[in-house]
Amino acid sequence: MLKPDKLSLNIPETTKPRVVIIGGGFGGINLARKLPEKYFQVVLLDRQNYHGFWPLLYQVATAGLEPDSIAEPLRKMFGSDDYDDLHFRLVKVTGINPAARTIETIVGDLPYDFLVIATGTKINYFGNEQIKKYGFPLKQIPQALNLRSQLLQCFEQASMTIDQETQQSLLNFVIVGGGPTGVETAGAIAEMKKHILPNDYPGVDFSKMNIFLIEGMDRVLPPMSEEASEKTFKYLNELGIIVKLNTLVEGYDGETVILKGGEQIKTNTLIWAAGVSGAVIPGLPDESVERGRYLVNDFNQVKGYDNIFAIGDVAMMKTPEYPKGHPGVAQPAIQQGKLLAKNLKRIINKEPLQPFKYFDKGSLAIIGRNRAVADLPNNMHLGGFFAWVIWLFVHIMYLIGFRNKLVVLSNWVYKFFTYENSTRLIIRPFVRRGDRVSQSFINKYGGD
Template sequence: MEMRQITLNIPDTQKPRVVIIGAGFGGLNAATGLSDDKFQVVLFDKHNYHTFQPLLYQVASAGLQADSIAGPLRNLFHKRKDFHFRMLKVLSIDPVANTISTSAGNLKYDYLIISGGAKTNYFGNENMKKFASSLKSIPDALNLRSQLMQLFEWASLNSDPAIEDHILNIVLIGAGPTGVEMSGALSELKKHILPKDYPRLDFNKMRIYLLEGLDRVLPPMSPKASARAQKDLEKMGVNIRLKTMVQDYDGETVTIRDGEPIKSFCVIWSAGVTGETMPGLPAEWAERGRLLTDLNCRIIGSYNIFAIGDISMMKSDTYPKGHPGVAQPAIQMGKYLAKNLWALHQQQPVKPFRYFDKGSLATIGRGKAVADLPGNIMIGGRIAWYIWLFVHITFLSTFRNKILVLTNWIWNLFTYDKGNRLIIRPYIRKGDEKARAVYAENEVGS
């Protein structure tokens, strides 16, 4: 559909207008909690759905369908009187004129809440950006799912002995929660499903490498949780390489500083994120890609712009480097701002934001997870897995999402199946011009 002459179509208002950029965990909670009687609320996002990022890896590894972790935004705000959602990318902010700019025009705000989250950080490595896959959004997860399934299809057609030994190799760079959870899911695919799908392929040749620059997996979690996760993953056949600094990837070979290169056609980059900062803001408002705020989530240097979630850097005595880039700080900051914005508008004193750390969780596979709970308690195994299942179901955005995820998980539990091994639209890496031509010529997946 061609878009001609578009405009924002936001009605004028006598109330203070709050513009929110991003409907992730932070923005969604702020938008949900703000009262239409006091404010006009305008929410912008590049997508018309909220993404439940913690389960992206299950979409990429064919365990869940994409819709089950996406909550349609308009549906979530049906009952609101003065709430306006627009599916647009915010291009820039003018903090002097108090306007944001989008492809459909500019909009004035009285208050602006920036909750644009984080984006993949390749640390300037252009090859990595071109050839490695990332996992930050639903399109990313669907691309990765296609890439993996195409790899197996290609391997089943391959007659070239020069690549036979490494065609099924998969390399994950970064052993944070995404790398750990994805490598566990891949090893389950390899054990329970792929040999049945491709009986002629030798899956002993499918090696899953998990590379990490630091000296343990799950660096944000406790050393006990790291040790347990490492033990479980190694039992599942994942090749873990710690203190391993990846140098480059040319689409076929991962080069490693002081180490043996690894051949692979599928490399997943989960080694870093950086804030999704906005053009127009003064450089001194940001530190390492995150926007510096006071304890009311207000950007230091501004009176009416706030930053919450992954994009924000609120330094406090307990968190001198800002809060961890996980869902809970974003959720709690969104709720905090929704609760306190009216008082801040009236220049009344409000209590500073305090993050309540509920602990962290990572799943490794069926019946296997690790949980760092408040009070320095670490639990691993089946109980941690049940907690993980419960927490994830609870925080999914809609009832439909909860039902879809639960039924998929019950199905997977009893059948050991992952029913979403579909190549709906083929994925071709940005640097693979030859593959693009071959796919087009053969009309594969069209």
């Protein structure tokens, strides 16, 4: 690999206004798709070369899908003649200099006329360094693959130890966070326990396997309706998941979870799904940021600037309906990206800007086969099979690329009839010092 001083962003000079978009998530790609090249040069920057459909990331982690079925290369998405003046660069933005109107990267600076921050969120560990070190986050594809390997390694090791305490630790799984990611991950692991693991590991008594879901509030799925929360709690109980509400995690040393109040759970796997914060970039003043998100007006302009915008999860647009900002889901980002493309054109044409108005299409969560909840417009709440069908349809529709839609649909159809998760591959070394596996197992059985 070349050193940074041998590289540059290498963006062509232009006489058109340059729009720099930081982030290739839902907001960034919908903005880039709608910006007319007749008016703008578009530069899209991201730390990874693909757009991922993160609502299905938990299925990668639980061996239900391969990662390339929920991701699409950004260069493929913008490789046609329709995007001749759109330039993608695989680079991390390290700072913003609003006075100079430049963004900073390790391979050089880039001037902008309009800057759009669409960086989404990052994991929030709430200052707990132990959990950051030993827990398993679920926010990126490499993390999902790492978690998949961890789960499968635990089952493999459980089949090879006769020490009951060690085996129980390997078969205890703690998921922290009762939002959609936590609930869906817990349901997927429970489905594995019921339909897959007894056949794969006939020598292991999976009735001893425990799945703990820890939530700090008084109900699961806090962002959704109380009806959805109640149904979800019922489904989780039916799947044998141990739900602990009003419970906080104080620490985790890789072997023992310590709950507030003193309760301890021995486990080799703590999955952290308890919170995120906005992925803000250094350079803008503190008064432009609140609670880890950029304060924006009705046109998504960052407070204090008329040429810097933020969209999606990293933007906090306060309205009477959403005093704490819009929910951190795909729809606000998609809708803001599309509207901002129109508003940037209006700025060039010296036309009045159109304020953003969020259209809430509803919220969905799945807890296993035939078990899902849906909060739909007009205060409609569904649960069970019909909500499950809606969840399947919506997630297929929002996947990028025909191939991904076909692959995911065929996987789900195959799984529906066979109860099979076909991607049960361990893709990291079986036992290696430094891996998040049972230290007691390494001590007993060795490892390089």
